[in-house]
Amino acid sequence: MTTRQRATPNAARRRxxxxxxxxxxxxxxxxxxxxxxxxxxxxxxxxxxxxxTIYRWWPSKGAVIFDAFLMLSEGSDGEAPVLPxxxxxxxxxxxxxxxxxxxxxxxxxxxxxxALATEIAHDPELAAAYAERxxxxxxxxxxxxxxxxxxxxxxxxxxxxxxxxxxxxxxVLNRWLQRTGPLTTQYVDSVVTTALNGxxxxxxxxxxxxG
Amino acid sequence: MTTRQRATPNAARRRxxxxxxxxxxxxxxxxxxxxxxxxxxxxxxxxxxxxxTIYRWWPSKGAVIFDAFLMLSEGSDGEAPVLPxxxxxxxxxxxxxxxxxxxxxxxxxxxxxxALATEIAHDPELAAAYAERxxxxxxxxxxxxxxxxxxxxxxxxxxxxxxxxxxxxxxVLNRWLQRTGPLTTQYVDSVVTTALNGxxxxxxxxxxxxG
Numbered sequence: 001m002t003t004r005q006r007a008t009p010n011a012a013r014r015r016x017x018x019x020x021x022x023x024x025x026x027x028x029x030x031x032x033x034x035x036x037x038x039x040x041x042x043x044x045x046x047x048x049x050x051x052x053t054i055y056r057w058w059p060s061k062g063a064v065i066f067d068a069f070l071m072l073s074e075g076s077d078g079e080a081p082v083l084p085x086x087x088x089x090x091x092x093x094x095x096x097x098x099x100x101x102x103x104x105x106x107x108x109x110x111x112x113x114x115a116l117a118t119e120i121a122h123d124p125e126l127a128a129a130y131a132e133r134x135x136x137x138x139x140x141x142x143x144x145x146x147x148x149x150x151x152x153x154x155x156x157x158x159x160x161x162x163x164x165x166x167x168x169x170x171x172v173l174n175r176w177l178q179r180t181g182p183l184t185t186q187y188v189d190s191v192v193t194t195a196l197n198g199x200x201x202x203x204x205x206x207x208x209x210x211g
Numbered sequence: 212m213t214t215r216q217r218a219t220p221n222a223a224r225r226r227x228x229x230x231x232x233x234x235x236x237x238x239x240x241x242x243x244x245x246x247x248x249x250x251x252x253x254x255x256x257x258x259x260x261x262x263x264t265i266y267r268w269w270p271s272k273g274a275v276i277f278d279a280f281l282m283l284s285e286g287s288d289g290e291a292p293v294l295p296x297x298x299x300x301x302x303x304x305x306x307x308x309x310x311x312x313x314x315x316x317x318x319x320x321x322x323x324x325x326a327l328a329t330e331i332a333h334d335p336e337l338a339a340a341y342a343e344r345x346x347x348x349x350x351x352x353x354x355x356x357x358x359x360x361x362x363x364x365x366x367x368x369x370x371x372x373x374x375x376x377x378x379x380x381x382x383v384l385n386r387w388l389q390r391t392g393p394l395t396t397q398y399v400d401s402v403v404t405t406a407l408n409g410x411x412x413x414x415x416x417x418x419x420x421x422g
Binding site for chain 1: 328331332339346367370373375377378380388390398405406408409411412
């Protein structure tokens with residue numbers, strides 16, 4: 001039917017198509033029935049593949065669901081996440097957080113991410129796996145962007161970058177998960193500005209803050 | 212047996228004893244079996260009272276559990292929460308947050324609060340009730356402490372106090388609930404200092420920040 005030379009790329013393409021169908025099915029089911037009720041059978045049926053196909057590539061339901069979130073966070077190319085770096089830290093952070101709340105406000109993502117977040121809240125092992133495989137690369141991208149600003153003299157020299165990352169993202173994620181207020185652009189813009197400037201009065205009367 | 216004059220205070224005392232037994236039972240059960248499995252029957256049995264006693268005072272299981280958390284957050288006197296105000300904002304916030312993580316790190320509180328937090332994550336109505344009855348008074352106490360500092364010129368004049376509150380407590384609560392790191396005194400001290408000073412370099416070379 002096809003030559004041997006063409007068979008291999010076709011098989012790879014079919015595998016990739018199946019892989020994406022499985023991950024999309026896992027994500028859709030998470031949204032519809034919640035983490036606890038998602039099963040490998042359910043994912044297989046929804047994706048139109050055999051259970052064995054899934055078990056060949058993933059050891060467990062948790063592993064499939066992680067890869068579904070990984071696909072979401074990495075985009076289509078599987079590359080590590082990178083934050084924009086235009087040199088204007090405030091603008092870059094604002095853009096990133098506005099995109100984040102657009103996702104958090106989207107019902108297609110809200111339910112699955114809420115499901116994952118509450119599983120993590122009750123399951124230290126899942127939390128550790130999440131921290132390593134999903135949150136880790138994202139956090140590193142955030143730290144990298146802040147480090148670049150720090151090296152440019154835009155952030156305090158002695159700033160703890162982990163605390164800085166949590167100071168920007170923590171309020172937004174906590175407001176979302178605990179439903180303590182609406183996630184508006186005005187809110188995230190204010191979080192970014194307040195985190196950068198601090199709560200204390202900032203003396204701006206003739207004192208240059210940048211060299 | 213007793214005179215009429217003495218009967219009333221005794222009855223009131225008995226009612227208060229029953230009320231506390233019920234709320235303590237509700238809290239203990241929450242810790243042991245999780246929110247979903249707590250029942251009015253279970254609470255009544257544990258507290259040594261009849262189911263009717265509970266239904267006379269509370270319309271639902273959710274209402275009992277709220278009052279159990281209220282009792283926890285208010286202490287024994289039922290008064291509104293107040294944050295310490297020694298005039299030194301950084302020291303006061305550090306003391307409050309250290310007490311908060313002591314509670315969050317205590318297994319007796321961790322499980323019930325995690326149960327409530329994840330119910331809130333999935334239930335907008337419960338979230339609204341929580342915001343009004345439990346989180347509301349606490350948040351107001353936090354805002355009041357910040358307002359006092361703002362009036363003393365220790366915080367920026369144009370500071371949004373809601374954002375400020377979330378900038379201090381959001382990272383800590385998110386780290387706890389999502390298990391993204393240990394809740395150490397070093398961490399909360401750093402959150403307070405970084406939130407107050409901001410991420411940007413703070414010009415301290417001879418520029419007084421307070422009048």
